[in-house]
Amino acid sequence: MRLNCPLCGPRDRREFYYSGSEDLLNRPAADATVEAWNDMLHLRLNPAGVTRDLWYHETGCGSWLLVTRNTVTHEILATERVADRKGAA
Amino acid sequence: MRYSALKIFTEGLFGNKGWTPAWRTPDPKADYDAVIIGGGGHGLATAYYLAKNHGLTNIAVLEKSYLGGGNVGRNTTIVRANYFMPGNSEFYSHSLRLWEGLEADLNYNVMHSQRGQVVLFHSDGQRDAQIRRANAIVNQGDDAEIMSVDQLRAEFPYLDYDQTRFPIYGGMMQRRAGTARHDAVAWGYARGADQRGVDLIQNCEVTGIDIENGVVKGVQTTRGPIRAKKVGMCAAGRSGQVAALAGLRLPIESHVLQAFVTEGLKPVIDSVISFGMGHFYISQSDKGGLVFGGDIDMYASYAARGNLPMVEHVMEAGMTLMPMIGRAKVLRAWGGIMDMTPDGSPIIDKTPVEGLYVDAGWNYGGFKATPASGWCMAHLMATNEPHEVARRFRLDRFRTGHLMDEEGTGSQHNLH
Ligand SMILES: Cc1cc2nc3c(=O)[nH]c(=O)nc-3n(C[C@H](O)[C@H](O)[C@H](O)COP(=O)(O)OP(=O)(O)OC[C@H]3O[C@@H](n4cnc5c(N)ncnc54)[C@H](O)[C@@H]3O)c2cc1C
Numbered sequence: 001m002r003l004n005c006p007l008c009g010p011r012d013r014r015e016f017y018y019s020g021s022e023d024l025l026n027r028p029a030a031d032a033t034v035e036a037w038n039d040m041l042h043l044r045l046n047p048a049g050v051t052r053d054l055w056y057h058e059t060g061c062g063s064w065l066l067v068t069r070n071t072v073t074h075e076i077l078a079t080e081r082v083a084d085r086k087g088a089a
Numbered sequence: 090m091r092y093s094a095l096k097i098f099t100e101g102l103f104g105n106k107g108w109t110p111a112w113r114t115p116d117p118k119a120d121y122d123a124v125i126i127g128g129g130g131h132g133l134a135t136a137y138y139l140a141k142n143h144g145l146t147n148i149a150v151l152e153k154s155y156l157g158g159g160n161v162g163r164n165t166t167i168v169r170a171n172y173f174m175p176g177n178s179e180f181y182s183h184s185l186r187l188w189e190g191l192e193a194d195l196n197y198n199v200m201h202s203q204r205g206q207v208v209l210f211h212s213d214g215q216r217d218a219q220i221r222r223a224n225a226i227v228n229q230g231d232d233a234e235i236m237s238v239d240q241l242r243a244e245f246p247y248l249d250y251d252q253t254r255f256p257i258y259g260g261m262m263q264r265r266a267g268t269a270r271h272d273a274v275a276w277g278y279a280r281g282a283d284q285r286g287v288d289l290i291q292n293c294e295v296t297g298i299d300i301e302n303g304v305v306k307g308v309q310t311t312r313g314p315i316r317a318k319k320v321g322m323c324a325a326g327r328s329g330q331v332a333a334l335a336g337l338r339l340p341i342e343s344h345v346l347q348a349f350v351t352e353g354l355k356p357v358i359d360s361v362i363s364f365g366m367g368h369f370y371i372s373q374s375d376k377g378g379l380v381f382g383g384d385i386d387m388y389a390s391y392a393a394r395g396n397l398p399m400v401e402h403v404m405e406a407g408m409t410l411m412p413m414i415g416r417a418k419v420l421r422a423w424g425g426i427m428d429m430t431p432d433g434s435p436i437i438d439k440t441p442v443e444g445l446y447v448d449a450g451w452n453y454g455g456f457k458a459t460p461a462s463g464w465c466m467a468h469l470m471a472t473n474e475p476h477e478v479a480r481r482f483r484l485d486r487f488r489t490g491h492l493m494d495e496e497g498t499g500s501q502h503n504l505h
């Protein structure tokens with residue numbers, strides 16, 4: 001499996017660290033409810049099919065990537081830098 | 090039909106014409122007291138103990154494919170009780186005791202073989218951790234012994250003791266650990282449940298869970314609707330999707346775990362051996378194949394096949410530990426879908442829907458858990474109360490902060 005890093009180009013899966021579902025980006029406010037924190041940290045939709053998750057280009061440029069891929073076929077559909085997303089700081 | 094040595098002998102004399110199918114293939118009834126979703130080890134064991142321990146026989150197991158076609162027939166069959174944390178410790182201890190009586194109980198040869206498992210350590214820190222674990226295991230009433238390098242050399246002369254990278258400092262041995270024939274466990278429970286009147290329904294996928302006013306009423310399946318007073322979800326790697334049918338989100342992410350088997354060889358590895366410095370463990374099957382595996386591929390997946398980096402890692406780790414296996418040819422590799430929780434421990438609990446129960450989150454340790462999981466899930470479904478040894482496997486422990494992170498690797502689904 002290869003991921004196409006927007007900065008580095010197509011790279012071997014071994015260069016990346018998998019962190020988990022894109023839910024991890026929806027970090028609640030510090031004073032949010034326990035439910036909101038539980039949602040973000042633990043509960044998952046866990047789809048069989050298209051999903052979006054977070055990968056870190058560990059031995060490359062050091063970008064956090066948002067990868068759209070298929071969990072059944074392992075096909076990679078899109079890769080973007082978290083920092084480039086609309087609304088990202 | 091009761092199986093016995095005499096029966097095999099007499100059948101041999103008369104052309105083996107007297108054997109009958111091990112279970113019936115009934116059509117689903119319209120109504121059951123309880124249905125179980127998933128005909129893997131856990132679902133079949135739950136049905137068996139519901140019938141045997143609680144006298145519930147108007148029940149059905151609904152399996153979307155064939156019985157035992159899931160992870161119960163894809164795992165590397167290690168059975169052990171070397172857990173540390175309160176909650177896990179008593180549960181796996183109970184499970185191992187059930188394993189020890191399982192063949193007599195089921196009248197079925199599951200080829201349970203207590204050949205021992207040794208976990209190697211390669212540093213002072215690992216040694217301390219394993220001694221602590223061994224003490225906890227002895228305190229829970231099970232067996233563990235710390236083996237010196239000399240003792241290991243005598244028993245496992247083929248390990249590479251003198252390498253400079255990961256020298257072997259010793260190992261923790263559990264003699265009562267071992268292996269079992271995975272399919273036979275599914276078949277044995279299936280036959281036992283069927284004999285007690287349980288309907289085993291194959292090629293029957295559950296496509297919906299009917300809920301009225303927060304109470305479960307039954308399920309929709311590819312073989313029609315089935316009403317049920319209680320529904321148990323035992324779908325292992327597919328737990329998230331089955332729970333979604335009831336509108337629930339579980340603390341589970343599904344990952345693929347691979348395993349490998351070589352051509353048959355003469356007996357050489359007579360215990361289960363786990364490497365402490367890489368993802369590698371190995372045993373030898375009764376047919377002679379070396380059966381070995383490593384860790385999950387580390388990213389969410391529903392493909393029952395893995396990727397090459399983990400293959401390479403497992404082979405490298407194996408060669409580091411026991412170079413002698415280098416000449417064996419790998420015959421087959423495969424993958425199974427693991428239901429990974431954020432703390433690596435399982436869930437046996439009620440859900441917010443009345444009458445709907447969940448048994449999930451087995452990570453890659455669910456085979457050894459099969460008897461106790463069925464026992465405790467049956468107890469929960471029959472009495473509506475958690476069983477004593479499974480009382481900490483709560484669905485809401487993530488929200489309340491009562492995580493059971495046996496390996497201490499942190500709250501991330503793929504790290505256990
Ligand atoms: C490669 C590998 C090695 C492993 N090694 C070990 C080991 O050495 N020791 C150990 O203890 N554990 C091991 N495990 C883990 C163990 O196999 C699993 O944790 C355990 O088998 C899961 O429980 P089960 O047997 O009930 O699952 P399964 O056999 O997967 O049963 C679940 C069943 O649910 C069915 N199902 C799913 N959705 C539906 C639906 N909608 N309707 C109807 N039916 C449905 C599936 O078809 C399946 O048959 C390993 C797993 C793998 C993949």
Ligand SMILES: [Zn+2]
Nearest residue numbers: 005008060061
């Ligand atoms: Zn990059």
